[in-house]
Every structure is written in C-alpha cells, then in structure tokens.
Amino acid sequence: MDFIIDGLLQAIQLLLHGDGETYSAVSATLRVSTYSMAASLLLGIPLGFLLGHNDFLWKKHVRTIVDTLMSLPTVLVGLLVYAFLTSRGPLGEYGLLFTLEGIAIGQAILALPIVIALTAAAVESMDEKLRVTLVSLGASRRQVLYSTLWEARYGILAASMNAFGRVLTEVGIAMMVGGNIKWHTRTITTAIALETNKGEFATGVALGIVLMAIAFIVNFSFSFLRNRS
Amino acid sequence: MKRNLFVVSLSLIAVFLIFSGSPAFSADAKLLRMATTTSTDDTGLLDYLKPYFVKETGIDIQWIATGTGKALKLGENCDADVLLVHAPDAEKKFVADGFGLDRNVVMYNDFVLIGPASDPAGGKGKGVKECLSAISGKNIKFVSRGDKSGTHQAEQILWKTSGLPVPDKEPWYAQAGQGMLTTIQIAAEQNGYTLTDRGTYIKYEYTMKGNPPLKILVEGDDLLKNIYSVIVVNPAKCPNVKSDLAKAFSDWMSRPSTQNLITGFKLSGKQLFFIYSK
Numbered sequence: 119m120d121f122i123i124d125g126l127l128q129a130i131q132l133l134l135h136g137d138g139e140t141y142s143a144v145s146a147t148l149r150v151s152t153y154s155m156a157a158s159l160l161l162g163i164p165l166g167f168l169l170g171h172n173d174f175l176w177k178k179h180v181r182t183i184v185d186t187l188m189s190l191p192t193v194l195v196g197l198l199v200y201a202f203l204t205s206r207g208p209l210g211e212y213g214l215l216f217t218l219e220g221i222a223i224g225q226a227i228l229a230l231p232i233v234i235a236l237t238a239a240a241v242e243s244m245d246e247k248l249r250v251t252l253v254s255l256g257a258s259r260r261q262v263l264y265s266t267l268w269e270a271r272y273g274i275l276a277a278s279m280n281a282f283g284r285v286l287t288e289v290g291i292a293m294m295v296g297g298n299i300k301w302h303t304r305t306i307t308t309a310i311a312l313e314t315n316k317g318e319f320a321t322g323v324a325l326g327i328v329l330m331a332i333a334f335i336v337n338f339s340f341s342f343l344r345n346r347s
Numbered sequence: 348m349k350r351n352l353f354v355v356s357l358s359l360i361a362v363f364l365i366f367s368g369s370p371a372f373s374a375d376a377k378l379l380r381m382a383t384t385t386s387t388d389d390t391g392l393l394d395y396l397k398p399y400f401v402k403e404t405g406i407d408i409q410w411i412a413t414g415t416g417k418a419l420k421l422g423e424n425c426d427a428d429v430l431l432v433h434a435p436d437a438e439k440k441f442v443a444d445g446f447g448l449d450r451n452v453v454m455y456n457d458f459v460l461i462g463p464a465s466d467p468a469g470g471k472g473k474g475v476k477e478c479l480s481a482i483s484g485k486n487i488k489f490v491s492r493g494d495k496s497g498t499h500q501a502e503q504i505l506w507k508t509s510g511l512p513v514p515d516k517e518p519w520y521a522q523a524g525q526g527m528l529t530t531i532q533i534a535a536e537q538n539g540y541t542l543t544d545r546g547t548y549i550k551y552e553y554t555m556k557g558n559p560p561l562k563i564l565v566e567g568d569d570l571l572k573n574i575y576s577v578i579v580v581n582p583a584k585c586p587n588v589k590s591d592l593a594k595a596f597s598d599w600m601s602r603p604s605t606q607n608l609i610t611g612f613k614l615s616g617k618q619l620f621f622i623y624s625k
Contacts, residue, residue, distance in 0.1 A: 205425035205587050215426055216380070216411065297411035300394075315526040316389050317554040 125323025132324055133331075139300070139309075140328060146218060147305045147332070150292070151285045153222035158229035158281055163274060166237025167267060181238065187231035192224075196294030199224040203295065216297040221305070224291035229281035236280060240273020241266060275344065279337060286333055306332075379592040381410040382419075382427035384497055385526045387575070388412035390546040390619055395612050396605070404599055406592050414526075416495030422446055422578070425585030429593035430578045431600075433497035433544075436504070438576055447578040448590075453600040454609050454620045455574045458501055459548055460565035461531070462540035470540075471564045476509040478540075478565045483511055486519040488539030492530050493522025497573070502542045505570060535560045544573050546619040553615045574623060 132140045169180065201207055203215040203223075214220040248269060252262045289307040296303035298312060306329045313322040387393050393410060401407060411421065415432040422430050423446050430447065432438060441447050460470065460478055468487050470478030482489050491514075492499035506513045514520035521537070523530045527547040534541040541561075543551075552559050565571075577597040582590040599605055609620050 205585065210425075210587075216409075299409045299411060302409060315385070315529050317528045317532065317551060 121319040122323055124320035126327065128320050128324035129327035133328065139304075140325070142301050143304050143306045143309045143325070144328065144332070146303060147286065147307070147329070150218050150221045150225060150296075150305060151282065153219065154225035154229055154285050155278070155282055157222070157226040158233050158285075159278060161226075162230050162233025162277075162281075163237055166234040166274075166277070167241055167270075169234060170238035170241030170270075171263070171266060181235070184231050184235045184238070188235055190228060190231065192228060192288040192290030193294065194290075195224050195228050196291040199227070199291065199295050215295065216299060216303055218296070218303055221292050221296045221303065224295050225285045225288065228288060228291065229285050232281040232284060233277050236277030237270070237274050240270040240277065243273070244269055272344070275340065279340065282336065283333065286329065376589075377406055377592070379406050379408045379429060379589060379596055380427050381408060381429045381431060381596070382417075382421040383410050383412055383431040384415045384418060384433055384575075385412050386433070386498075386544050386547050387431055389526070389528060390550050390614065392546075392609070392612055392620065396608060399605070399608060400596070400599055404595055406595060408596065414492075414494050414496030415500070419446075422580045425580065425588055428580055428588045428590065429596050430580065431575060432578065433573055433575045434500045435574055435576070437497075437500060438578060442578065446581055446584055448581050449577075449579050449594070449597060451577045451597045451601060452623045453575055453577050453597075454606075455572055455623045456545045456620050457566065458498070458542055458571040458573050459545050459563045460540060460542055460571075461534070461548060461561045462564050463538045463560065464562050466562075466564055468540065468564075473565060475505055475565055475568045475570050479506060479509045479511060482519075482540055483514065483517075486517070488519050488521065488534075488537050489514070490521045490523055490530055490534040490537065490539045490541045492527065493524045496527075498527060498542060498544060501573065505542065508570060531561065540564075546614075549614050549617050549619060557615070575620070 131137075169177070169184070199220065200215070202209045203212075203220050204210055205215070214223070244266065248266060249262055252265055257265070287307060289311055292298070292303070292305045292308045293311065296305065296308065298304050298308040304312075306325050310322045310325045310329075313319075313325065383393070388410065389412070393412075397408060410431075411418075411427065413421075415434045415437065418427070418430050418432050419434075419437060419441050421427045422441065431453075438447070438450055442450050460475065462468065462470065468478055468481040468485060470481055481487070491502055503513050515522075521533065521539070523533050525533075527543055528551055530541055531543055531547070531551050533539075538560075545566075548563065551561075577600050579590055579593040579597055580588045582588055606622050610618060610622055612619055
C-alpha cells in the first residue's frame with residue numbers, strides 16, 4: 119500500500135523538479151497522440167458523417183462492423199502494424215518501426231472506429247427532426263448538410279474525447295511498435311509498464327498520476343470552450 | 348463559438364507543425380539498434396555502459412529490452428542490428444540458421460534458485476537436482492517465466508538435466524509469461540520458488556530494501572552459469588542492417604577496458620556481471 123502514497127509524492131517531485139526522463143515520456147506521449155488524433159479526426163469525421171447521414175443498402179451491417187472494431191485489442195493492432203512496418207514487411211523500407219510515427223499509425227487505427235461510430239451516432243440521433251424542420255423552412259440540400267454537422271458538434275466533440283482517452287492510455291501498440299526506447303519512443307504508458315516490471319511501483323504510480331493530469335488538462339480546456347460558447 | 352473553434356484548430360495546427368518539424372531519428376546513419384534481454388536493462392548495466400560506448404566509438408545506441416526469444420525474433424526480421432542475449436542453445440541455432448554472425452561471449456552472471464526463507468523443499472545449500480526433485484516430488488509452488496526468455500530456456504534445461512519431466516500443466520507449476528522481476532514478485536506472493544539471474548535478484552533485494560521475502564537457496568552449481576553473448580545480425584540475410592556498427596559494438600564489448608567497466612558495475616555494493624574466460 120505504501121507505494122501509492124510514495125507515488126503521489128514522487129509525482130509532484132517529478133513534475134516540479136523537471137525530471138528529464140519524465141518530460142521525454144510526456145513529450146513522446148503528446149506527440150504520438152497529436153499525430154494519431156489528427157489523422158483519425160480528419161478521416162473519421164467525414165466517414166462518420168457519411169455513415170450517419172446517408173441511407174444505403176448495407177448500412178446496418180456496416181454500422182455493426184464499425185461498432186465491433188471499437189473493441190480492437192491494442193496488442194493485436196500492435197502486432198498487425200508491426201507485421202507491416204518490420205524490415206521484412208511491405209512497408210519496411212520507410213523505417214517507421216520503433217519510431218513515434220509508427221506508433222501513431224497504430225493508434226490512429228485504434229481511434230478511427232471510435233470517431234466514425236460515435237460521429238455517425240451523433241448525426242443519426244438528430245437527423246430526422248432537424249431535416250424535416252429545415253426542409254419545411256426551405257433549406258437546400260447543402261444547407262441541411264451543414265446544419266446537421268453543426269448541430270452534431272457536441273456529439274463529435276464527445277467522440278474525439280473518447281478516442282483521445284483510448285489513444286492516450288493504450289500500451290500494447292506503443293510497446294510493440296515503439297519498442298519502449300529510452301529518450302525516443304518511451305511513452306508514459308510504456309514507462310509505467312517498465313517501472314512496474316522493474317519493481318519500482320511508486321514510480322509507476324507517479325507516472326500514472328502524470329498521465330491523468332494531462333488527461334484532465336485536455337478535458338478541462340475542452341469543457342471550458344464548450345461552456346463559453 | 349465560431350471564434351473559439353477557430354482558435355482551437357489554429358492551436359492544434361500549431362502544435363502539429365512544431366512536432367512534425369522535429370527530426371526523425373530513424374534515418375541516423377551512426378545509430379546502432381540493439382535487441383536485448385530485460386536483465387541487462389533492468390539492472391541498469393546498459394545505461395551505465397552507454398556513455399562510454401558513445402564517447403569511445405562515436406556511435407549512438409538504442410535498445411529494445413525484451414525476452415531473449417523476442418530479441419532473436421527481432422534479429423530474424425532484420426529489425427535490430429545487434430543482439431545481446433543469453434540463451435546459448437537458441438543462439439547457436441540462430442547462427443547456424445544463417446541469421447547471425449560472430450557469436451561473441453562477453454560476460455556471465457549466474458542463475459540462482461530462490462524461494463521462501465522457510466524452504467519447504469529443503470533445498471538450501473544442496474544442488475540443483477536435489478532441490479528441483481524435492482519441488483516436483485512434494486508439489487511445491489514453482490513460478491516459471493514461461494515466456495521463452497533466456498531464463499525460461501535455462502530453467503527447462505535444468506529440469507531435463509535433473510532427469511525430471513519439464514512441468515507444464517501441473518497445478519504447482521505457474522507460468523507467469525512476464526519479465527524477471529514480475530515473476531519474482533509473483534513467486535513471493537505465492538510463497539513459491541523460481542529461477543532468476545543473480546543480477547535481477549540483487550536488484551530485487553535492493554528494491555525490497557535488503558529484506559526480501561525470497562532468499563537465495565541454491566547457488567554456485569556449475570549448471571547455473573548464465574552466459575551473455577553479442578551476435579551481429581547477418582547482413583547477407585538483412586541488407587539494411589548496420590553490420591559495421593554492430594561489429595564495432597561487439598569488439599568494444601570485448602575490449603579489456605570495457606570488461607573492466609563491466610566488472611566494476613555494482614548495485615548496493617555487489618558485482619552483477621563477470622568476465623568469461625574462454
């Protein structure tokens with residue numbers, strides 16, 4: 119039990135005294151999650167919108183598949199991405215294995231189904247009433263589309279936060295694709311795994327608290343923006 | 348709201364640009380990438396050696412610390428330039444299969460059998476064979492790495508050379524599938540025995556502030572030598588590996604000055620690795 123309290127104290131120390139290794143892991147974590155979130159939002163929001171807004175033949179089945187992909191195990195994604203990025207794999211020549219960019223690819227794959235499914239759900243949930251109202255007011259097709267997207271913004275924000283949470287806390291991809299290389303691809307989560315393996319439980323708890331602090335800051339800024347608008 | 352969204356997207360783009368402007372390290376020509384076992388990293392040996400290596404050779408080095416099994420696999424897939432591992436039989440097969448060159452024995456430490464101070468198997472001070480026979484005979488808890496690591500392979504060989512079947516599904520035999528320190532902790536929780544390299548045990552003793560629940564019971568048996576080698580990944584199989592840098596590392600590890608560094612590496616006053624005289 120002691121190590122939990124030790125961890126709390128150590129977390130404060132790590133942050134206040136500017137521990138180089140911790141900051142390197144924080145920076146690696148922020149970089150990969152920025153890359154992967156940018157990619158998954160750019161791809162996921164339009165796809166989710168199309169899925170939620172349009173009616174087509176296999177829509178229900180596509181939704182089920184996307185929903186299922188939300189449960190992708192991170193270690194499996196790590197293994198699959200490794201298979202592509204290894205020197206013997208089809209993308210081996212780009213040298214992405216054991217880099218932050220490589221981890222970001224895996225994490226984007228992890229986040230994409232979440233963004234698509236939750237965006238689609240947000241768009242779907244408001245579609246009917248809004249469409250009827252807008253059409254009765256004489257809106258064009260394009261205007262209906264824009265207004266739907268605009269009205270679904272909080273749902274999309276929730277989708278992003280959800281995906282961000284998964285990306286920030288995953289360890290399987292970062293470990294397998296990143297290799298947990300000190301000063302380079304060691305993220306906060308792989309550092310926690312390493313410290314736990316080394317028996318340094320207090321340091322593990324301390325790093326966990328640092329990770330939660332980052333999550334809090336990000337969530338707090340978004341909810342601040344949301345309340346101001 | 349529109350203005351806020353604008354500000355948010357602008358700052359996101361700014362963050363993205365800052366980060367994407369940073370140098371990619373994969374393209375570095377003077378960077379050696381090593382796959383190694385957890386014990387060399389967990390004990391702090393590599394962190395201790397790295398600055399000397401960088402200074403004396405001008406080569407930068409990064410390592411992926413994992414079990415010997417996965418380290419060999421990474422070498423086979425050309426994802427590492429050099430290996431520092433400790434499973435002689437698997438290493439010889441790796442070289443014989445053409446994946447590696449120049450297996451260079453650089454140091455050793457030894458394995459020890461550890462268990463609860465009460466020693467229910469009565470193995471203290473006896474040989475490996477007696478202790479393992481008592482454990483399997485009396486169905487006493489034994490925790491294995493169970494992960495194809497060098498230590499796991501050594502353990503399997505010990506069961507065989509003791510004339511015992513290698514346990515697998517026996518209820519007293521637990522296969523953790525995790526690193527050495529985690530495995531020791533599982534054994535401690537379950538009051539069981541396990542096989543560990545001495546370096547990791549000293550590290551464990553150190554984190555338990557000198558009073559661990561598990562004690563060394565069997566040591567010094569010739570069967571318990573744990574030999575570490577450096578292997579250069581074969582450039583004929585892997586044209587992309589930096590075999591010249593890998594060779595430089597292998598040579599550097601054998602230098603008398605480096606070997607002195609290795610014997611001088613101590614944790615709480617105890618020497619962890621020893622020089623292997625051929």
